[in-house]
Amino acid sequence: DGGITQSPKYLFRKEGQNVTLSCEQNLNHDAMYWYRQDPGQGLRLIYYSQIVNDFQKGDIAEGYSVSREKKESFPLTVTSAQKNPTAFYLCASGLTSGPDTQYFGPGTRLTVL
Amino acid sequence: AQSVSQHNHHVILSEAASLELGCNYSYGGTVNLFWYVQYPGQHLQLLLKYFSGDPLVKGIKGFEAEFIKSKFSFNLRKPSVQWSDTAEYFCAAAENTGNQFYFGTGTSLTVIP
Numbered sequence: 001d002g003g004i005t006q007s008p009k010y011l012f013r014k015e016g017q018n019v020t021l022s023c024e025q026n027l028n029h030d031a032m033y034w035y036r037q038d039p040g041q042g043l044r045l046i047y048y049s050q051i052v053n054d055f056q057k058g059d060i061a062e063g064y065s066v067s068r069e070k071k072e073s074f075p076l077t078v079t080s081a082q083k084n085p086t087a088f089y090l091c092a093s094g095l096t097s098g099p100d101t102q103y104f105g106p107g108t109r110l111t112v113l
Numbered sequence: 114a115q116s117v118s119q120h121n122h123h124v125i126l127s128e129a130a131s132l133e134l135g136c137n138y139s140y141g142g143t144v145n146l147f148w149y150v151q152y153p154g155q156h157l158q159l160l161l162k163y164f165s166g167d168p169l170v171k172g173i174k175g176f177e178a179e180f181i182k183s184k185f186s187f188n189l190r191k192p193s194v195q196w197s198d199t200a201e202y203f204c205a206a207a208e209n210t211g212n213q214f215y216f217g218t219g220t221s222l223t224v225i226p
Contacts, residue, residue: 100145101147104158105156
């Protein structure tokens, strides 16, 4: 069953703690993306990766970090430096790094208490 | 930076009514345009896309969109909505030579049976 998986679906953390969100894809896609979705603001790009061991900052990268050690995995770490981390996080992948269709995972809702 | 505007934030329609959701983008060059839909509890998925050619594109579930370059618009239409069309709709644009997608803030559609 091909697709993108994100875990966990809901995540709670205390303020000041780093937390890592998982994203895995078995679509053999080169490109992967992390978005943040807030009510009334749509999707905003955090980071993207076009190839293994390479990634680029999006519009709102401050307070986040990523790694791309394997083609199928693109974990996102929300650090304590992120001032407003409570949000819905979406991972996506694309066959190429160009502006073509992105395929989305189910998302992780992070709540920082 | 490029931006995408969706002017309808919440739309409520009765079944069989016609639908048109507005989308405008700011980039003056060549863009690829997309409409995504997020049904309640489901992943964000592609409805339709425009890269080039016929400006009237047809997507899944009877949706279509028209690219009007002079108006920087890519409005989504459906002649007769169904209750199952209740969802959130996102317009997105990506520069033809770029890697980043820009999403609108989304339109929440509620169809009343």
